[in-house]
Amino acid sequence: MTNNEARENCEKSEECETIAIWRIEDFSIEEHRRFRVISRLQLHRGQGSYREAEIQAAQELGLSVRSIKRLVRHYRESGIAGLKRQPRSDAGQLKLEPEWQEFIIKTYRQGNRGMRCLRRSQVAKLVELRAAELGESDYPSRRSVYRILAPEIARKEQESKKRSPGWSGEKLELRTKEGIEIKIDYSNQVWQCDHTLADIVVVDSHGEPLGRPTLTTVIDTYSRCVMGIHLGMERPSAAVTCLALRHSILPKQYRADYEPQKLWESYGVPRYLYSDAGSDLTSSHIDQIASRLGITLCLRRRPAEGGIVERPFGTFNSEFFSTLPGYTTAYAKPHLGQIKAEACLTLEQLDGLLVRYIVDNYNQQPDARSSQESRMARWKSGQMVAGPLLSDREVDILLMRQNRRRVYQGGYIRFANLLYRGEYLSGYAGEEVVLRYDPSDITTVWVYRQQGAEDVFLARAHAQNLETECLSLAEAKAISRRLRETQREITNESVLMEIRDRLRFVEQLRSTDELDLPESEETGQPPKKKPSSPLRLYDYDQLF
Template sequence: MTDSLAHESEQKSASTETDSGCVLPHVEALPYQARRRFEVLQRLQSYRGQGQYREEEAKAAQELGVSLRSVKRLVRQYREQGIAGLQRQPRSDEGQLKIDETWRAFILKTYQQGNRGSRQMSRAQVAKCVASHAADIGSSDYPSRRTVYRVLAPVIQHQEQNQKRRSIGWQGDTLKLTTKAGVEIAVEYSNQVWQCDHTPADIVVVDSQGDILGCPILTTVIDTYSRCIMGIHLGMAPPSAAVTGLALRHAILPKPSASDPPPEHLWESYGIPQYLYTDAGSDFTSHHLEQVASSLGIVLCLRRRPAEGGIVERPFGTFNSEFFSTLPGYTPRTAKPHRSAIQAEACLTLEQLEGLLIRYIVDNYNQRLDPRTQAVRLGRWQSGLMAQGLPPSERELDLLLMCQHRRRVYQGGYIRFANLVYRGEYLAGYAGEEVILRYHPRDITILFIYRQQGAHEVFLTRAHAQNLETEQLSLAEAKAISRRLREACHEITNQSILREIRDRVQFVEDLLSAPPDPTHPSRSAAIASPAVESAEPESSVAKKPLPAIRVYDYEQLRQEHGIE
């Protein structure tokens, strides 16, 4: 009988039931202050009806840090409401700010306008604007800094939630992408969905003379199923349909190991995707890209929301943290150093940076486990590859993906482009006609000449830059050479550009072969004399004319003679 009463008393102390039938909360679930009050009042109740009750009541008030009157009030609430009476009762107007609606609207409007576009305004600045506005209108009763913070708290919290929101895209074991048109694509095999995007690389590159060019633009094409990088384009041109086409051309075609330094593995990923999943930028919605997609049988799809581009945007952060940050000329966006420090450290050319990036992708990134799929990226691409035909030839892709210009053929079969003179087989028969030039901006010593016939373009021949057949010259480098020659008042011809290239190579060789002592006469002379000024006079160079070189079209000869 005694044990049952004790057990009943414990249950009553653990959970008390009110007259209305509501079960009060468990003691352990109460806050610390309510549990402390419960323990003190339980001890005080044991002295009820005894002579020591007044003395214990004073001790209880001292332990709880309240007055004797408050202890009596707590005892009364405990008897009437049970444990619930020991908790702090919320105010009826809790969470409601006593602020005029005019001031509330002013605070929200100031914060929204201050964070529009690229501008940024903190809540502390909004509080200063409130005080300044109150001084302008002559009001002494305006919201305090704490009130301004409370008004802006829901807005700031909503913005932070939107920034942290991510679309993982997974439904079960299959990744599903939803387009802007509402079409759902289940990604089930390689080369089904490719994604493409651009970003400025956080590194400064220089030209062949060491002058600062700026930060290049990196364009990547990624296979959604395997997360394998299919192709890239690294250049100084801003994002455009032409840049996107060059990246697609690199991703579609098989890639030879022509980078310097050459990678240890082969870049085996290539093909034609079924879908191209991009954002709604103008470089992905142009008519040129629509023509490319229509000719290659690619379906263009736009993302439903910007946050759904994490698959193609995540590698950019990996490149910055693992690759670009280890190279000279790295410029982090969070804390950019002084420009003079960048110029003193930057020494990589665009071609050197591309060679290092290709090796990093082939030997490192594509060979690693993807955290989401837990499989090697290149291995997953190979295992998920479906049967497909051979990729189109380079000439077919030249018509769609390479940069183009229109020029008129001069008498004798010559073409002039980028201050260079080109000559090709059979062009003399098209003198006076307008032709289409297609080229890769990385090497403009070779032009692919097309002629417009109705709605189609017919390939005519290749045109080679005179006296530069054995050189490789990019469009940006050709413009830089022309600018330096123009500043030095030199005539811009193929001969002058060729001499500039040769003088530059000789200058670099002399600089590298000079002793390490900077005071050495030969090194000082090499450093003091720029490449253009050290060029030989026109008269001395004219005494050594270059032999005439005839250029043959190998593919044309092979077709004429039936060589397989």
């Protein structure tokens, strides 16, 4: 070999090495190995040792000599790119009949509508059953079914990851299912209502677990202020929605033992009620209420647009329920027994704590998108015109729970195993009347008489011997169940004694805890007991 030929081969080798370094990221390890072998083979080009080098290259790459010749030809024609594996002309094309492809995709889509969930392995089983029905032995394999469904599953996962950017700034627009756009400009313009199971277990008055209560909230869209709530053991229904709306529409008044430091000043009647399409919010009863109160019902286009009313649930769980005994989550099923053992709050106690948290904490905090003022302050500043203040009777006739009962002689009515008596009811003995009541306190019910399409208010009826007590419907049922188990007669007196025994038992526990308190570190004396508040009696007629 002459010096010029050696110099040319060296330059070619250097050039090849430069190209290899420059293009290495574009090639696989196998293709880069081919390049090194073929470039080394080119050094023997035109020499007697080329045949032996060709055979050695074929052995090193595990190919035939004929394949090596083809690679060398591609390398000379296209350079290093000629060493890349050429894709098949039919790559990515499914070799299945269009009927089978259509059946697989259609089956998967139909099996994942609504709340249903059909996995791809189940689709493969259905394909096998379909082939058996048609008497075909040549049908798509499980791997083919997976390849067909791969783009569909990827698209579904991408859809699930889509999120709304939320609302920022001073303007918000809502779009209803009918395509109507609502610009949010003031308070009490649009309310949103929704339900959720509270992440906490409550107990009855004797400490027996009742389960997780349902929390219903009504949120003002403009200020994100909580307008009203309802906490109860009933599952979401039109009646539960009505109780939450009643609490939102009327001014709030609470007993002294709730002890909120601030005032829950939000009330009124909204112009729009914006909700999902659940049966608890789209029933004919809700339509009648909305028509009587002048509220326009609007449905959300998509579930993702309910973040305004659903976001507070997460805040309540993380900031409030998680700090209380009996807190539970969806991942706590293995520890449910321990959670129920730790639960000690009754529904009434939890309701009082929740009211105080909302009034003194949540509504006093600024919303993340309007950090200049609190939710309550924004609600007050956003009022255009103070709406009409409805009376309790106007709201009761529309929103309170109802039952039909017959009036006994003397003006007595029996409801929830309790005996009620109301003034002026003796003249309606034998007639059927309508009772409206609040499940959180059934010691007083409102009696109506149906005349045509309307109900006319007659009187209030009070549970005999329970006028100064507070008794929920759930607690009354629990007391009745225990009295039946002990084969005792269920009367107002027995229910009253049950309540008094329970209060006496709780008072003894409190006094025992106070006596067991350690001595103060500063004075060495046991801490003083907090004086109990004097007993106050109320005249129900004066209260209303």
